[in-house]
Amino acid sequence: MSVENPACDNDCDTGKVNGNKSEHVNGIHNGYNSSEKHKSSHKSSSKDKHRDKERDHKSSSKHSSSSRDKDKDKSSSSKNHSSSHKSSSKDKERDREHKDRDKHKEKDRSEKDKERSDKDKDRHRSDKDKHKDKERSDKEKHRSSDGEKKSSSSKDKEHKSKDRDHDKDRHRSDKDKRRSEKDRHSSSKDKHSSSRHKEKSSSEKQEKVKSEPDDSSSIKQEPMEVDQFKSDQEVKRHEKVKNEIEDDGYIGVNTTASSYDFSMSQFKDDPLAELPLEDDSASGEEAREEEDKPLSRRITPKKRAASESEEDTPLLQRKKTKKKVKKDVFDEEEEEEEAPRKKKKKPEKNKAMKSIKTEPHENTSPTKRKKKGEEEEQEVWKWWEESKKEDGTKWHYLEHKGPLFAPPYELLPENVKFRYDGKIMKLSQDTEEVAGFYARMLDHDYTTKSTFNSNFLTDWRKVMTHDEAKVIKDLAKCDFKEMQQYFLSVSEKNKNRSKEEKAALKAKNEEIQKEYGFCTIDGHKEKIGNFRIEPPGLFRGRGEHPKMGMLKKRVMPEDVLINCSKDSKIPKPPPGHKWREVRHDNTVTWLASWTENVQGQAKYVMLNPSSKLKGEKDWQKYETARKLHKCIDKIRDTYRADWKAKEMRIRQRAVALYFIDRLALRAGNEKDDDQADTVGCCSLRVEHIELHKEKDGKEYVVVFDFLGKDSIRYYNEVPVEKRVFKNLEHFMENKKDSDDLFDRLTTQTLNEHLKELMPGLTAKVFRTYNASITLQRQLDELTDPDATLPEKILAYNRANRAVAILCNHQRAVPKGHSKSMEALKEKIQVKRDQIDEAESDLHDAAKAAKRGSVKEKLACDKKKKALERLKEQLMKLELQETDRDENKTIALGTSKLNYLDPRISVSWCKKHGVPIEKIYNKTQRDKFRWAIDMAGPDYVF
DNA sequence: ATACGGACTTGATTCTACTACA
DNA sequence: TGTAGTAGAATCAAGTCCGTAT
Incomplete structure (x- = not known):
């Protein structure tokens, strides 16, 4: 199947190809070492590496499960050199642990193999086959032998036979191979950045448009499916749900949880889709206005720093021009709100803010909400009912307590020893602290990676005393075992704390939260998101990060910038310390910031998502997406042309x-070489796509396979239009695997272009837009107004899931998943048996009732009710089963929190009588308070 | 033109607290 | 009452995008 945006279905073949997301392997492709990567200044090196990696990963995926096991064994024995000779006692211990883990893994693996093969089977099935499947009973499915499944799965495309665990294992072993391969390659590494440039000019010459038949006229507008991987359970559920519900029109043509139909006609019917594009001239003017903004009006950090005295100049004026544009856009959109919005008089905020403490502003409309239990009444600031600030400043008054620093290091007890080369060694405080960071991670896969180990050793040696550094030169000779044991025992002790201790700790934490967790912003008390400064530790990059294992240093007040109102109570640094700087910049939203030493990036203390500052931005984001909805047709026409x-x-x-x-x-965006090698659309390389004129019965299929954000694998097989296909062929001509696919394109130029199409439009808006529109359409399609509450919730989760799949949001299979599924299945079986029993009981009772007395009739009614109750319970359980299984590898949270216009969900809840708590938990409700308050049942995205 | 860095959003993982169950 | 499992919260890495410096 192709996972694609259902809203953009104007172009491709009807078919779906069985790509699948289930194996987008999570961050686990990192298994090869790239410690040398950052040393090489040539991009090609990393790219080559990546290519190698992918080659490996392709070939490795051909392994049968047994060879995978072999690999795994190999990997555990072939851990990199330095870590392989850790002290023997440690090894034993780890071995034991590994064995335990392996046992579990083995179990999981066999199960996963089964599941995977099922999926694979399904994935590759033609539609006809799928229909056959529908007819097959799940019992039959379960009966079919594992072996059979395996053999069928092995025929499947190599990529698909992967899941996270396998990959982890495999990569660990492949790592070494890769390293050697890489080394081999490294000598011949091409400086392709320069070669690429050369090629650019040469390919420029080739770029005459080949006259192709204009196929745009033959756009197919048949329904397109976003099909997901199907699993055993899905088929099973499919049957169940189909039988029970489809007749009612509950789910569309293809009721598989994972196959959603999106039809263009539906899209076209959307009244909003037909709306004319926004006035171009107006938007052009806005853009021009933006351009016209004098540079002098813009604030630079330098300026800021240089002129502490300048603080008083009205910052609001500085960005006025720009913000005016934004404001216009926003206001315009606000008018479209169908939710009645009482416009309140704009409060005068910038005066005498000092005097305002935590009292709600008189002009705001706080509502009081009683929270359950002891929680006191909470003021809710309905900022969304106020008009927006026009001047572009983020706040007028800001007061807070400053960040909370990590607790100081506590020395280990005397009896906890560190040994080097078998000999006890007393470490200095700093050295011991850093050693502790490593000891805590001993159980983690990270410590098997040579990049991690070498980075760690390098940084560790930097904090050592001269004498220590003279001795400690080989990590393999370090024995952290006692330290690790100690930390484990401490955490064990913490777990077993008594009730009183726990309560005391909780109280203490609440106290801290109370003191540091809130700030006063424009007269309102708002929650801070992360008031704790990150404690020191070892950097854990995702994927193959060249800097993994480096020491993240302790942040001191001298490193921290404080941002607050000039007239506020300025936070006090810890005794004996000073802030690096106190500034009063109200054009930014952060309260404190510092620069982290590993990547040199700024870190910020910012407000909680429930705050006005964040909420407003969020709201605005969805408004931009809605605006895109109005001109999406035109934009699609443009890019097609x-x-x-x-x-x-x-x-x-x-x-x-x-x-x-x-x-x-x-x-x-482009990435540096000192980061993991991951890509997005503009940075795709030739090696990341494969073109197939024909694949699995589909024409012009593009196969994407690359590592995206967080090194999460993106794999998708997508049938595209001929013209796209031809273009891609053309783009790839005379290019090496490691060359950029879109060598004339950067995110900047793309976004510039998008800005011309619609003010405020950037590439990421498409993600928001498509996610939200997909949710809305899916909800419309999947929700049966007459369904029960659990069914409705399942429908919602499915709609949510469609989005998560579109966005490739994955998660590791929860630890006890298979176990809990089994338990659930057992429960279901018990319920079924009960129902059988109840049915026969009822049958008897009915007979008796026919003959007779009132008493017997009553008994019969009672039995009837009992049976109904049981059936209801069964259905609930079954729905739960489906939901849980479908969610196995998909993370819903990210899309829910970041991509789905909450008003869609809120209106759906209101329309279908679903309590909002069923959809959003407390934090989410806090974050989306504005949407809950503002969206009515008729809200349309 | 492009490199760089600031500010902010997005995202998976890890930690923790709570809940359902034996 | 203890425990396992899970949901939710916290954490912090890794993106996007924009403006400025070179």
Whole structure:
């Protein structure tokens, strides 16, 4: 199947290809070492590496499960050199642990194999086959032998036979291979950045448009499916749900949980889709206005720093021009709100803010909400009912207590020894602290990676005393075992704390939260998101991060910038310390910041998502997405037309945009070599796609396979239009695997172009837009107004899931998943038996009732009711089963929190009488308070 | 033009607290 | 009452995008 944006279904073949997301392996492709990567200044090196990696990963995936096991064994024995000779006692211990883990893994593996093969089977099935499946009973399915499944799965495309655990194992072993391979390659590493440039010019010459038949006229507008991987359970559920519900029109043509139908006609019927594009001239003017903004009006940090005295100059004026544009946009959108919005008089905020403490502003409309239990009444600031600030400043008054620093290091007890080369060694405080960071991670896979180990050792030696550094040179000779044991025992002790201790601790934490967790902003008390400064530790990059294992240093007040109102009570640094700087910049939202030493990036203390500052921005984000909805047709027409453009630059842009729109890919900024090698749309390389004129019965299939954000694998097989396909072929001509696919395109140029199409439009808006519109359409499609509450919730989760799949949001299979599924299944079986029993009981009772007395009739009624109750319970359990299984590898949270316009969910809840608590938990309700308050049942995205 | 860095959002993982169950 | 499992919260890495410096 192709996972794609259902809203953008105007172009491709009807078919779905069985790509699948289930095996987008989570961050686990990191298994090869790239410690040398950052040393090489040539991008090609990392790219080559990546190619190697992918090659490996392709070939390795061909392994049968047994060879995988072998690999695994190999890997455990072939851990990198330095870590392989850790002290023998440690090894034993770890071995034991590994064995335990392996046992579990083995179990999991066999199960996963089964599941995977099921999935694979399903995935590759033609539609006809799928229909056959529908007819097959789940019992039959379960009976079918594992072996059979395996053999069928092994025929499947290699990629698909993966899941996280396997990958982890495999990669660990493949790592070494890769390393050696890489080394081999490294000598021949091409400096392709320069070669790429050369090629650019050469390919420029080739870029005459080949006259292709205009196939745009033959756009197929048949329904397109976002099909997901199907599993055993899905088929099973499919049957159940289909039988029970489909007749009622509960679910569309294909009722598989994972196959959603999206039809263009539906799209076209959308009244909003037909709305004319916004006035171009107006938007052009806005853009011009933006451009016209004098540089002098803009604030630079330098300026800021240079002129502490300048603080008083009205900052609000500085960004006025820009913000005016924003404001216009926003206001315009606000008018479209169907939720009645009482416009309140704008409070005068910038005067005498000092005097305002935590009292709610008189002009705001706080409502009082009684929270359950002891919780006192909480003021709710309905900022969304106020008009927006026009001047672009983020606040007028800001007061807070400053960040909370990590607790100081506590020395280990005397009896906890560190040994080097078998000999006890007393470490200095700093050295011991850093050693402790490593000891805590001993159980983690990280410590088996040589990049991690070498980075750690390097940084560790930096904090050592001269004498220590003279001795400690080989990590393999270090024995952290006692330290690790100690930490484990401490955490064990913490777990077993008495009630009183726990209560005391809780109280203490609440106290801290009370003191540091809130700030006063424009007269309102608001929650801070992360008031704790990150404690020191070892950097844990995701994927193959060249800096993993480096020491994240302790942040001192001298490193911290404080941002607050000049006239506020300025937070006091801890005794004996000073802040690095106190500034009063109300054009930013952070309260404190510091620079982290590993990547040199700024870290910020910011407000909680429930705050006005964050909420307003969030709201605005969805408004931009809604605006895109109005001109999406035109934009799609534009990029389709651009596929035929003369200029390569424009064609590349158009094809990239098509991917971003249809597949919800991320923009894909350029990355440095000292980061993990991951890509997005604009940074895709030739090696990341494969073109198939024909694949699995589909024409013009593009296979994407790359590591995206967080090194999460994106794998998708997508049938595209011929013109896109031809363009891609053209883009790939005369290029090496490691060359950029879109060599004339950067995120900047793409976004510039998008800005011209619609003010405020950037690549990421497409993700938001497509996620939200998908949710809305899915909800419309999947919700049966007459369904029971659990069914409705299942429908919601499915709609949510469709989005998560579109966005490729994955998670590791929860630890006890298979176990808990089994338990659930057992429960269901028990329930079924009960129902059988109840049915026969009822049968008897009915007979008796026919003959007779009132008493018997009553008994019969009673039995009837009991049976109904049981059936209801069964259905609930079954729904739970489906939901849980479908969610196994998919993370719903991210899309719920970041991509789905909450008003869609809120209106759905209101329309269908679903309590909002069933959809949003407390934090989410806090974050989306504005939406809950504002959206009525008729809200349309 | 492009490199760089600031500010903010997005995202998976890890920690913790709570809940359901034996 | 203790425990396992899970949901929710916290954490912090890794993106996007924008403006400025070079």
